[in-house]
Amino acid sequence: MLRIHTSSDLFSKKLITRFSIFRISVYAGLICLGLGLFRAQLLMGAYFRNLSEQNRIRLVPSEAPRGRVFDSKGNLLATNRPSYDVVAIPEDITPAVISRLGRLLGLKDFEVRKRLTAPREYPFAPAVIKEDISRTLAFQIEERRPELPGVSIRVSFLRSYPYKETASHLIGYIGKISPEEYQWLDHKRYGLNSLIGRMGIERIFDEKLRGMRGGRQMEVNARGELIKVISERMPEPGEDIILTLDLEFQSRIMDLIRIRHASVAVLDLASDSVLVLASSPAFDPNVFVAPGNDQIRLGLIQSEEAPLLDRGVGSAYPPGSVFKLVTALTALETGKITPETRFYCKGLLRLRPGGRPYRCWRQQGHGSLNLYEAIERSCNVYFYNVAKRVSPDDIAHYARQLGLGERMRLEVLNIAPGLVPDSIWKKERFHDKWYQGETLSYAIGQSYLLVSPIQMLRLVAIIAKNGIYAEPHLVMEDTSRSRSPQRVAIREENLKAIKRGMIQVVESDYGTGQLARVDFNKMAGKTGTAQSPPKEPHSWMTGFFPATDPQIAFVVFVEHGGSGGITSAKIVKEMLHIWKELYVAKAA
Template sequence: MRRSRVTIQNHTEEAALFKRRALFTFAVVVILISILLSNLYYLQVTSHTDYQTRANENRVRVIPVAPNRGLIFDRNNNIVANNLPVYSLEMIPEKVANLEHIIAELGKLFPLEEGFIEDTQERLKYHRRFKAFTLIKQLSEKQVAKFSINQHKFPGLSIAAGLNRYYPQGESLTHLLGYVARINSKDREKISIDDKEGMYAATNQIGKQGIEKFYEDILHGIPGSTEEEVNNRGRVIRTLKHIPPEAGRDLQLTIDITLQNKAIELLQGRRGAVVALDPNNGEILAMVSSPSYDPNLFVQGISSRNYSNLLNSTQKPLINRATQGQYAPASTVKPLLALAGLEHNFVTDKTKIWDPGFWQIPNVERKYRDWKRWGHGWVDLYTSVAHSCDIYFYDLAYKMGIQNIADFMQPFGFGESTGIDIHEESSAILPDKGWKRARYNQPWYIGDTISIGIGQGYWTATPIQLAYSTSILATKGQRFRPHLLKQVIGEPETNASSNLAPIKLKNEANWNIISNAMYQTAHKYGGSAYSLFKDSPYKAAVKSGTGQVFGIAEDAQYDEETVQEHLKDNALFVGWAPYNNPKIAVAVVLENAGWGSANAGPIAKGMFDSYLLDN
């Protein structure tokens, strides 16, 4: 017989157990709700702005809009840097049913590169089908017209227009204008350092050299933006807001394009440089470096082959000879040396010395030869400048010493940059004892000073320095920093800011003595430039120079017929006109051309004629 189980219930203990379980459950619920509320507070309050921004970034897309680059004009309002429309062919991939067929039809309108289909298909792999895709980057106007007529045959394809930098003068202004080109990693680093990433968000080009680089901040403009609402796949739903870009400001330069082209014509493709400026305000009227190159090659990206040809050319077209070329100034600085001699009382305008064709340092056997081997006889300051007598200046340099020469020449712009408004400028060399010790760890010798007396030896100058120093002589000590910018259009001209402290002489009459000596060079019979200016309707003050490229032995003669072309003398010429009312100062350097007055002189005369007579 089976017995029934008897259950004894303890209601008190059961109630206590239930209470413990209920409290535990309630505590868990409270904790979970607290966590939920805490997270909710974090999301809705603490991180509200952050998550709202993320949501908006997913919902709203901001597209930067590139500004139009400022234009550049010459002093007579001829445009020298323009923005021209450029056309590309774009495609919406999702609207094109048969890509190969479309491209085959395009090939009937204009030629396509070999492998165009394969290249296009490869690029499309990483492109969203509803976004515009560039099929062809640049189309000619004829190609645009052809496509427009046949556009009904090409669903999903359309012409897109943009602006590209264009230099209508081609090679004429390359070294002063510079060019724009694609932004590279070095440019990106500079943009990042300057905290200007936002300025270039919509731009892939930047000024690389010359005016384009120096005034990049003015020319570039301020980008705009377009806000678009998009769905989760990035497709545009609507446009929310559009902020138009602010175009870059236009520049007017001091350059006279007519005079610039005249300088190019006179150079005839020879290696060298011509600088012409207004001595009354420092405005550069023409600045040519020859040979040059077409800056338009760089705008869309120059090919490796073309760039290699420019880089490796023996003619060195990439160098701006006008501001970077360093040449022995030769006899062009003799007027300044004579002025230094007058100021330091080593000579007067009546001091005469005997020139037998050579000069010797006291108690030294070596003879320093004059260019005229039989000598000039008795010469004073006027004839020594006009006839370019070397002996007079050997003697003067010996008397003055190198430090007097260097200290006097520095305010005339030698040995330092002129401050012209492009970055590509060399300071060249104005030597003294300290310079030689620092450069070669050698003492300065008296023979070094003698060479400096005729603008040779260690002394080098750029054509812009020669033009600048000549302009100071023309204005009797007034100094105006050479500059290319006349004004930012719509703003005042910049001339006033170019004034520098004038050079004051102990005896102001010395200016007239030197000017008269340079006048005699052009207009007195026997002057080295007399044949050039004897029939000129205006009066000029000039000085020629012939710079040795290599040294020759004491008793050796320079034979132009046997010397290799790259070792021939450089031809130099400086001056201003009209003599009593200077309006233009010119410096000319011709590499390996020989005699200065015969080769560089006609170029300077042509520049004077063009500016004073043709105008």
């Protein structure tokens, strides 16, 4: 009893001690704060009051130089050039200075005032009066600084795209952050007037390219002159990005299609690297970054030519006869035909006697054809007959196997997913069942089907690689990171049959793509002429080269370009000559 009693006594005594320790620490903390306030407000009060009245502490952020973008051969696609900007601290400016500055810069007084009152990130942060002035003017202002208190010259970086429209859709451009965006971004990395990627690589890799901005905090005297730097952090430059693109190839392709609304893409089959991804008409991204140019920018955005649209990636079109490759594969895989299955083409086909005629592009008909000849001559009636044996859902299944109807992983914004219709889709979209006539149109790449040129490129790349999946990419990857090659669920013998047909398209004298034929090696391809009434049809050609052991896959698409076998095939031929010059001749 006695022991318990003493221990609980001890415990309560101890508890009291602990209570008082706790209490004393809290009061001691409050007294510390009181002393801190005493020091800050009474002992140093006059000093701080002086600082506050003169607003002596200034903060000047400095932007990090943005990372550059290179092509695979080390050409600079996006870089920075120095720009001399006139800046002024509005709080230090007197009306006399405004008009003096206005005269020097050729600006009206109200324009200078407008710049001075623009929102800023910190009080006493410099406002930009005029960007990118000439070097001589910059020196002039620097010399006259005594009469221009508060004004200074700042050297900043201006983004520059030396090759202008050559790869404009891919590289994109940067622009000033909007106040709404600023609200939601990390203020450590994005200032009120920071630039941010708006399109293409510039936007997708903005985080990587932008680096970390720095700045200095300094004490100045009443005239705004530096007394001492309180603290400073150097900006960290952004990282560079290397693309798989070949600038020379790309720019020569751009020359080929400059006058058209067209897109050309070339893929290196060994690495899935995009060598060329050209879209015309293009735009000069420099107009978006250089000051002024508002009219040109507006013109670009509003133009009916849609120069900002990447026709290779961002838009989907009916593929026309190119799609017959998918129809053929569907029928072969489901065992509905063999390559030797023959159908007779008399120029048209009716589903019922007296019904609507489904026509072949060759009015007099192709006669009896097997699958190879049907691909070679792009016979519609042959594929109408195939369509009678397969279901639209089977076609859709194989189209999706080959990567149609889905968004690609390519490092580009606004990728068009395209559309692969099937009976369920039709039910949901039109509340109607799928008609057999629609399968006939589907089989020759018309109906509701929409694909983007880059999707067609991947499709032929998969055929070229005998069914190994292709995932085109634009940014140079670590070679160490090797992915295990995935196969599509299509038998190799069927792909080989399709390939044989594709070779005949170019190499046979009956082939629709013979205009693309080159004399230094055999090519496999498929043309397409997709109806797009009331205008001219879209012209397609896609394929790979050389026919055996292919190195590249390509796609050419010309919006309202007429026949695929003419317009696109000619571009393919020239494209291959350029490729030979750049890759084969140099290697030899």
